[in-house]
Amino acid sequence: MKCGALLSLLASNTLFSTTFCTQTHFQPAQMSWHSEFAGWHSRAQPHTSPDSFSPTRDNLVLGVVRSAPAQPNGFTLALFSPDIAVDAMGRVSVLSADDFAGLNVLARGTINLPDTGSFRNTWRVKQTRTSQPIERLLVPTSDSALREVSVQGYDKEKRDLSAPVTEYTQLPDTLWELFGLIAESREGYERGQEDVKLIGRVKELLVEE
Numbered sequence: 001m002k003c004g005a006l007l008s009l010l011a012s013n014t015l016f017s018t019t020f021c022t023q024t025h026f027q028p029a030q031m032s033w034h035s036e037f038a039g040w041h042s043r044a045q046p047h048t049s050p051d052s053f054s055p056t057r058d059n060l061v062l063g064v065v066r067s068a069p070a071q072p073n074g075f076t077l078a079l080f081s082p083d084i085a086v087d088a089m090g091r092v093s094v095l096s097a098d099d100f101a102g103l104n105v106l107a108r109g110t111i112n113l114p115d116t117g118s119f120r121n122t123w124r125v126k127q128t129r130t131s132q133p134i135e136r137l138l139v140p141t142s143d144s145a146l147r148e149v150s151v152q153g154y155d156k157e158k159r160d161l162s163a164p165v166t167e168y169t170q171l172p173d174t175l176w177e178l179f180g181l182i183a184e185s186r187e188g189y190e191r192g193q194e195d196v197k198l199i200g201r202v203k204e205l206l207v208e209e
Contacts, residue, residue: 033156033157033176033177033180034177035102035177035180035181036102037098037099037102037103037106037181038180038181038184039184040095040096040099040102040103040181040184041085041087041093041184041185041187042184042187043095043096043099044085044093044094044095044096044099045093045094046091046092046093046094047084047092047093047094050091050092053084053092053198055078055080055086055198055201055202055205056080056205057140057144057205059080059081059084060078060079060080060140060205060206061079061080061081061100061103061104061107061139061140062077062078062079062103062104062107062137062138062139063077063078063079063137063138063146063202063203063205063206064076064077064078064135064136064137064138064182064185065135065136065138065203065206066088066133066134066135066136067133067134067136068133068134069131069133071133071191074088075088075090075194075199075202075203076088076135076182076185076186077182077185078202078205078206079095079100079103079104079107081100082100083095083096083097083100085100085185086198086199086202087185087186087187088185088186088189088194089188089189089190089193089194089195090194090195090196090197090198090199091195092198103178103181106174106177106178106181107137107139107178108139109174109178110137110139110147110149110174110175110178111139111141111147113149113172113174113175114165114166114168116165117165120134120136120148120150121148121149121150122134122150122151122152123149123150123151123152123161123165123171123172123175124151124152124153124161124162124163125151125152125153125154125155125158125159125160125161125162125171126153126158126160126161126162127153127155127158127162132152132153133152133153133154134150134151134152135150135151135154135179135182136148136149136150137149137150137151137178137179137182138206145208146206146208149175151171151175151179154171154179154180154183156176156180156183159171159176
């Protein structure tokens with residue numbers, strides 16, 4: 001509540017003083033990014049037989065592809081049940097049951113978010129520079145379709161959107177937490193050193209049938 005100047009009213013030789021107030025709507029305070037599942041990528045164990053792993057659409061839990069000026073058709077992450085991750089390098093690892101379940105729950109939580117009305121259902125974080133990378137999350141739904149939710153310009157230090165989405169003026173909690181976790185999949189990424197064959201097989205599963 002913001003109060004204005006003091007008004008003095010003189011009536012019937014009596015001085016009355018009152019104040020007027022105008023209401024101001026505040027955005028919630030910017031909180032520091034946090035997740036109980038932070039560090040999932042470093043905790044994951046290398047698959048004992050990665051060459052035997054065969055990704056299938058039936059086992060797909062989520063997939064994330066990346067679009068950036070220098071990498072317009074990139075790949076970031078895919079999860080497959082039970083507890084399998086393929087990271088941005090194409091490395092196959094086994095997650096703890098808790099980490100896998102946490103990522104799965106967060107991904108499922110994005111399905112009911114409102115549509116942004118923009119191309120690829122993109123939530124755009126306000127940034128000072130244009131041409132920000134886009135991470136495209138694809139989650140299988142109950143009818144075997146892929147629900148797409150994208151975030152452009154993700155940053156753990158910024159949540160304000162460049163334009164409101166329905167009642168949201170900041171990136172929703174679910175997206176802010178999940179995309180911070182997704183970013184871990186790019187740890188140790190070296191362009192040109194990826195397992196192109198496996199990543200190609202995974203990306204084929206992320207195209208609508």
